Amino acid sequence: MNDISFGKYISVLYRYTQIIINHQLKEYGLGSGQYLFLIAIAKSPGINQKELTAQMMNDKATTAKALSKLESLGYIERQKDEADRRNYKIFLSDKGEAFIPTLRAILQTLTSTLSTEMTASEIDQSKELLDKMLENAIKEVDRLK
């Protein structure tokens, strides 16, 4: 009946959500590669790139590039950590702070869009199941490294 593999579901869903988010962020000069970093920085002002990389679960190179773009667009500022000059402390700029509510609204809209015609309990279930799959994927990737 439903013989579509998880691999395909995840791939298509990812690419489609990218298209939706890119479309909504375009007018702010941002793309799908940056918005999750803004959310994370808003939650933890002064965070460094290593911690951001861990939270975002990506490569440190990806973090560096996303932050470069956010900095050049004026959404964030990087301050050398004088206590350990290998680190930067990352903060939202005023422009970044001002954008956060808009961004949260955009993300809320995306969540609503994806969960159209789903009950609250189905939404919870979805997150739980995604969470389980993600945990399994993380363990497998750890095994590979």
Next chain:
Amino acid sequence: MNDISFGKYISVLYRYTQIIINHQLKEYGLGSGQYLFLIAIAKSPGINQKELTAQMMNDKATTAKALSKLESLGYIERQKDEADRRNYKIFLSDKGEAFIPTLRAILQTLTSTLSTEMTASEIDQSKELLDKMLENAIKEVDRLK
């Protein structure tokens, strides 16, 4: 409790599954960008690129590039459709046919990995919920175009 957005779940899960699949396909010269095409061609020998693009839900350029790679690696063959010389008919080569069982096993392993510690009914539910989200995403993307 669980305030991770769908956007982040989907993004991380996609990237991690890519890492897993890339790792498993590496020894065959393939990457995550090609394997779903092989599955689709195995199911519909002689399919053309437009139909493949529709099934894969991606851009026709992505299809063209994936098929170029599969062809240069010897997994598929493209025959001009003499009835309409704009089309190619896509077939698996002998090498491609021979690889399909291996590929199916790899995908089965991925599915098993992702669904570790999930009951059969949770797996079904996951697919149903992914399916709903995907339908919603498709509708939204249609709206944007």
Next chain:
DNA sequence: ATCATATAGTTGCAATAGCATCCTATTTGC
């Protein structure tokens, strides 16, 4: 029959992302 339009596929470009490597600053071991 001809010319406009539509369609299948290709190519160029840009964005995202991971891996490997490099650089500089810090820490550790002797």
Next chain:
DNA sequence: GCAAATAGGATGCTATTGCAACTATATGAT
């Protein structure tokens, strides 16, 4: 105290992907 190892971050390269523009073939309206 200094050499070696480690750590945070940057850079180069490659793969995947989407969009836009292009080519070549086919269809349709006049």
